[in-house]
Amino acid sequence: MKVLDIKQEINMTESLMTRINELISHYPEGKQKSALLPVLHEVQDAHNDWLSIELQDKVAEILSIKPVEVYEVVSFYTMFNRQPIGKYMFEFCTTSPCCLNGVENLMDYTCDKLGVKVGEPTPDGMFEVRGVQCLGACGYAPMMQLGDFYQEHLTKEKIDQLIVDCRDNKITLHDK
Amino acid sequence: MSQKILLDKINVPGIKTYEVYRREGGYASVEKAIKTLTPDEVVEEVKTSGLRGRGGAGFPAGMKWSFIDKKSGKPRHLVCNADESEPGTFKDRFLMEHLPHLLIEGMITSSYALGANLSYIYIRGEYMWVYKILERAIAEAKAAGWLGKNILGSGYDLELYVQIGGGAYICGEETALIESLEGKRGNPRIKPPFPAISGLWSNPTVVNNVETIAAVPWIINNSGADYAKIGIGRSTGTKLISASGHVKNQGVYEIELGLSVYEFMNSDEYLGGMIDSRPLKAFVPGGSSVPVLPANLIYKTANGDDRLMTYESLSDGGFATGSMLGSGGFIVYNDTACIVRNTWNFARFYAHESCGQCSPCREGTGWLEKVLWRIENGQGREEDIDLLWSIQSKIEGNTICPLGDAAAWPVAAAIRHFRDEFEYHVRFPEKIKNREHFVAEPFEKVKHLVSKQTV
Numbered sequence: 001m002k003v004l005d006i007k008q009e010i011n012m013t014e015s016l017m018t019r020i021n022e023l024i025s026h027y028p029e030g031k032q033k034s035a036l037l038p039v040l041h042e043v044q045d046a047h048n049d050w051l052s053i054e055l056q057d058k059v060a061e062i063l064s065i066k067p068v069e070v071y072e073v074v075s076f077y078t079m080f081n082r083q084p085i086g087k088y089m090f091e092f093c094t095t096s097p098c099c100l101n102g103v104e105n106l107m108d109y110t111c112d113k114l115g116v117k118v119g120e121p122t123p124d125g126m127f128e129v130r131g132v133q134c135l136g137a138c139g140y141a142p143m144m145q146l147g148d149f150y151q152e153h154l155t156k157e158k159i160d161q162l163i164v165d166c167r168d169n170k171i172t173l174h175d176k
Numbered sequence: 177m178s179q180k181i182l183l184d185k186i187n188v189p190g191i192k193t194y195e196v197y198r199r200e201g202g203y204a205s206v207e208k209a210i211k212t213l214t215p216d217e218v219v220e221e222v223k224t225s226g227l228r229g230r231g232g233a234g235f236p237a238g239m240k241w242s243f244i245d246k247k248s249g250k251p252r253h254l255v256c257n258a259d260e261s262e263p264g265t266f267k268d269r270f271l272m273e274h275l276p277h278l279l280i281e282g283m284i285t286s287s288y289a290l291g292a293n294l295s296y297i298y299i300r301g302e303y304m305w306v307y308k309i310l311e312r313a314i315a316e317a318k319a320a321g322w323l324g325k326n327i328l329g330s331g332y333d334l335e336l337y338v339q340i341g342g343g344a345y346i347c348g349e350e351t352a353l354i355e356s357l358e359g360k361r362g363n364p365r366i367k368p369p370f371p372a373i374s375g376l377w378s379n380p381t382v383v384n385n386v387e388t389i390a391a392v393p394w395i396i397n398n399s400g401a402d403y404a405k406i407g408i409g410r411s412t413g414t415k416l417i418s419a420s421g422h423v424k425n426q427g428v429y430e431i432e433l434g435l436s437v438y439e440f441m442n443s444d445e446y447l448g449g450m451i452d453s454r455p456l457k458a459f460v461p462g463g464s465s466v467p468v469l470p471a472n473l474i475y476k477t478a479n480g481d482d483r484l485m486t487y488e489s490l491s492d493g494g495f496a497t498g499s500m501l502g503s504g505g506f507i508v509y510n511d512t513a514c515i516v517r518n519t520w521n522f523a524r525f526y527a528h529e530s531c532g533q534c535s536p537c538r539e540g541t542g543w544l545e546k547v548l549w550r551i552e553n554g555q556g557r558e559e560d561i562d563l564l565w566s567i568q569s570k571i572e573g574n575t576i577c578p579l580g581d582a583a584a585w586p587v588a589a590a591i592r593h594f595r596d597e598f599e600y601h602v603r604f605p606e607k608i609k610n611r612e613h614f615v616a617e618p619f620e621k622v623k624h625l626v627s628k629q630t631v
Contacts, residue, residue: 026337028251028294031377036359037342041301069359076361076531077342079301095263096464096521097420097507104611133345133525134263134464135302138420138507139427148304175308 006084008052012062016046020062033065036073040080045174049089050081078132086121086128088166088173091145094131097138103154106142107131110159126166147173178432179406181394181414182387186274192309194316197277203322205285205393210330213396218289222392224400226412231257231348231385232463232503233578234487238400243372244290245380253381254292256283256389257353258299258306261345262463263525264505267416268386270428272299272306275390276313282389283336284322285396290382293333297386298353301341310338345529349577350383351375352531363533364577387416408434411486415501421459421508424448437461437483437490438475441508454510455620458594461490462502464522465582467589468515469499495589511618515597517611519590520548526583537580540571544587551598554605561598565591596626 020039027034036059043059044051051059051074060067074080092098092107107129111117114127121128137143140152149172151162165171180186190196197203209218223238244252256279260268272279279297287295299307314336317323325333339357341347347356351365354376375381391413395403404412411433418428423441425448431440440446441456450456460468477483478497483490490501509518527541544567547560568584575581591598597619601608604625610616 026339028377031358033359034339034357037301037356038340040342041304041340063359065359072361073342073359077301077344079343094521095525096518097264099518099521100421100507100509100513133528134261136260136266136269136300138264138266138505139418140266141420141426145302148308150305175305 006052008047008050008055010047010055010058012043012058013046016042024063032063033069036063036065036070037077039063040070040074044080045176048084048087049173050084052082084121084125087126088146088171089128089130090162091130091132091135093133093135093137093141093143093145095134095138098134098141098143101141103142106154106156106159109156113159113163127163146171148175178430178435179414180430181403181406182271182275182278182390182416183428183430192274192276192313194277194313194320197275198320201397202277203281203284203317203320205396206281206288206322207328209285209288209396210328210332215289215291218285218396221395221400222289225391225395225403226400226407226410227388227391227395227403228411228487229385230387230391230415230504232262232465234501237384237388240372240384241286241290241382243370244382245373246291248380250379251294252290252292253376253379254283254287254290254295255350255353255357255376255381255383256295256297256386257348257350257383258297258303258386259341259345259348259353260303260386260503261300261348261529262465262503262505263522264420264460264463264507265418265503266420267418267428267504269303269306270418271386271390271416272303272310276309277317278390278393279310279386280313280317280322280336282392284317284327284334286382286384286389286392287334287336288332292382293335295334295336296357296376297336297338298347298357299338299340300347301343304340307338307340314338344531345525346531346577346579349579352577353383354381361531363531364579366576406432408484408486409488411488411501415485415504417485417504417506419447419506419508422451422454422510422513423508424451431485433484433486435485436475437485440485440506441475447508450508450510452510454512455618456508457511457513458509458515460499460505460507460586461485462500463505464507464525465578465585466500466502467495467498467585468518468593469497469589470593473497473593495585496592499589511620512612512615514552514608514614514619515590515594516548516552516601519587520545520552522586523548523583526579530579530583534575534577534580536571536574537583540567540580541583543567544571544583548587551601552608554601554608556598556602556605558599558602560602561591561595564598596623600626 352362
C-alpha cells in the first residue's frame with residue numbers, strides 16, 4: 001500500500017474518551033485489549049473515517065498495548081482505513097446475489113455519473129465508489145453501504161437522489 | 177400455514193421495544209429457567225429438542241453445551257456468533273433487527289444453562305446499525321432487571337455485551353471469532369483444545385449462532401419434546417431460510433424442516449416461483465460454500481425421491497448429487513446466469529477472505545480466482561478446467577479451518593455439474609466477451625456447439 005504523507009489532526013474529545021472507557025468496561029480487568037475493534041471504530045468515526053499511524057499509536061497508548069498490536073489488526077480488517085477516503089463512500093456489494101440483480105451495471109452508472117473510477121475519490125473528496133464482498137443483504141439487492149447504514153433495492157433514480165442528498169448534507173453517516 | 181416459533185410475533189407493531197416484547201410474553205423462558213429449572217435441566221431440554229447449530233455446521237446444540245468444562249472452576253462464557261457473512265445468508269440480521277429481545281432472552285436463558293456470568297454477542301462490523309439496536313435493547317433489558325446482579329433474586333449474575341467486528345468473513349469461524357473478541361487478527365486456532373475447554377481468554381466457552389440461541393426460549397417455554405415433534409427425523413424444529421437471486425419473493429422465511437424444496441420454491445406463501453417465469457437453472461441451498469446443484473437435482477434426489485428442506489435430504493447423494501442445508505442461504509439462478517462467472521465471483525470472495533494462515537488456502541484461493549477469471553474473460557485454456565479441479569482438491573481437508581473447504585466445494589460442484597459451460601467459455605471466447613453473455617443467449621441455446629467442437 002502506498003504510504004501517504006498526510007497529517008491527521010488528533011482530537012480525543014471528552015465524549016469520545018467517555019465512550020472508549022465505557023467500551024473498556026465491557027471486559028474483565030486486564031483484558032482491555034478486547035476493546036480494540038470497537039475502540040478503533042469509534043476513533044475512526046470521529047476522525048474523518050481513517051486511522052493514521054499516529055492515531056493508531058494513540059489507541060495503543062489508551063489500551064496499554066504495543067503499537068504493533070494495533071497495526072496488525074487495522075491491516076487485517078477491511079473496515080479500517082489506513083488512508084483518507086471519500087467523505088461519502090458508496091460501498092457496493094459485488095457478491096453473486098447482488099450481481100444477479102444488476103449491481104455491476106449500477107456501479108458503472110455511478111462511476112460515470114461521478115466521473116470517477118472504482119477506488120478513486122472525486123477531486124473534491126466528497127465521493128468514492130468501491131466494490132466490497134457480501135454485506136448480508138442478498139434479498140434486498142442491489143445494495144450498498146453508506147456510513148453505518150445500508151441503502152437497498154437500489155435503482156439509478158435512487159443513486160441520483162442519494163448523490164443529491166449527500167451534496168445537500170442530508171445523509172447521516174454515523175449513528176452516535 | 178406452517179408453525180412459526182421464531183417469527184410468530186414479527187408482525188406485532190412495536191415488537192422491537194422491550195414493553196411490547198414483554199407484554200407479548202417475552203422473557204418468560206428466563207423466569208421459568210431461573211425459578212424452576214436447574215442449569216443441567218435446561219441443557220437436557222435443549223438436548224431433547226434435537227436443535228442443531230443453525231450457523232451452517234448443524235452440530236447438536238445441547239451436545240455442544242454438555243461439553244463445556246464445569247470442573248475447572250474457571251469463568252465460563254457464552255458467545256453468540258452474529259458475524260453472518262456467508263454469501264446468500266441474511267437471516268440473523270433480520271432476526272436481530274426486528275426481534276432484538278428474542279436474542280437477548282435466548283442469551284440469558286442459555287447463559288444460565290451454561291453457568292456463564294459474562295457473555296457476548298459478536299456482530300459483524302457492517303451491521304453497525306444492528307449493533308446499536310442490540311446495545312439499546314440490552315440497556316432496556318438491564319433496566320428491567322433481566323441482566324446484572326442477582327437476577328430475579330436467584331443469586332445468578334449475568335452481564336451481556338455486544339462486540340463489533342471489523343469486516344472479516346473468517347471471524348464467523350468460532351475460534352477466529354474468539355481471537356477477534358480478544359482484540360486480535362481473526363486467525364483460526366488449531367483444535368483441540370476446543371473452545372468448550374479453552375476459548376475466550378482460555379476460559380471454557382460455547383459459541384452458538386444467533387438463530388440457535390433464539391430457538392432456546394421456545395424450547396424452554398414449551399419443551400424439548402414439543403420442539404422435536406416439528407420437523408422430520410434428525411432435522412427437528414424450524415429453520416430460517418434467506419432466499420435471494422432469481423425468485424419472485426426474495427426475503428427471510430421461517431419453515432418447518434421437512435417442507436419440500438418444490439413447495440418452498442413455488443408456493444405463494446414462500447418464494448412464489450421464478451422472476452419473469454424464466455427456467456430454473458441451478459440453486460445453492462445453504463450459502464455460497466455448499467455445492468451448487470443443477471435443475472434436475474433440485475426437486476428430486478438422484479433416487480427420484482422428493483428433495484426436502486432437511487439436513488439429510490439436501491445432502492442426499494453426497495457431493496456427487498447432493499448439497500447441504502448449511503446456513504440456509506438459498507440462492508436461485510435462472511437460465512441467464514453464468515455458472516463460470518458465478519463460480520469466479522465466489523472464488524474471489526474466498527480469496528479476499530482467506531486469513532492467509534494456511535498455505536493451501538492462502539495460495540489456492542488466489543489461484544482459483546485467477547484461473548476462473550481468465551476462463552470467464554476468454555483467455556482460458558482447455559487444461560485450465562483440470563487445473564481448477566486439481567487446485568480445489570489440494571485445498572480441501574488441508575487447512576486448519578473450514579474456509580479452505582468452503583472455497584473448494586463450490587468450484588468442484590460447478591465443474592462436476594456444469595463442465596460443458598466451462599468448455600464453452602474456453603472454446604468460444606468471442607461469444608462470452610460481454611459479461612452478460614447468457615442474458616442475450618442462454619447457455620441452453622448454444623450448448624450444442626460444445627459437443628460438436630473437437631479439440
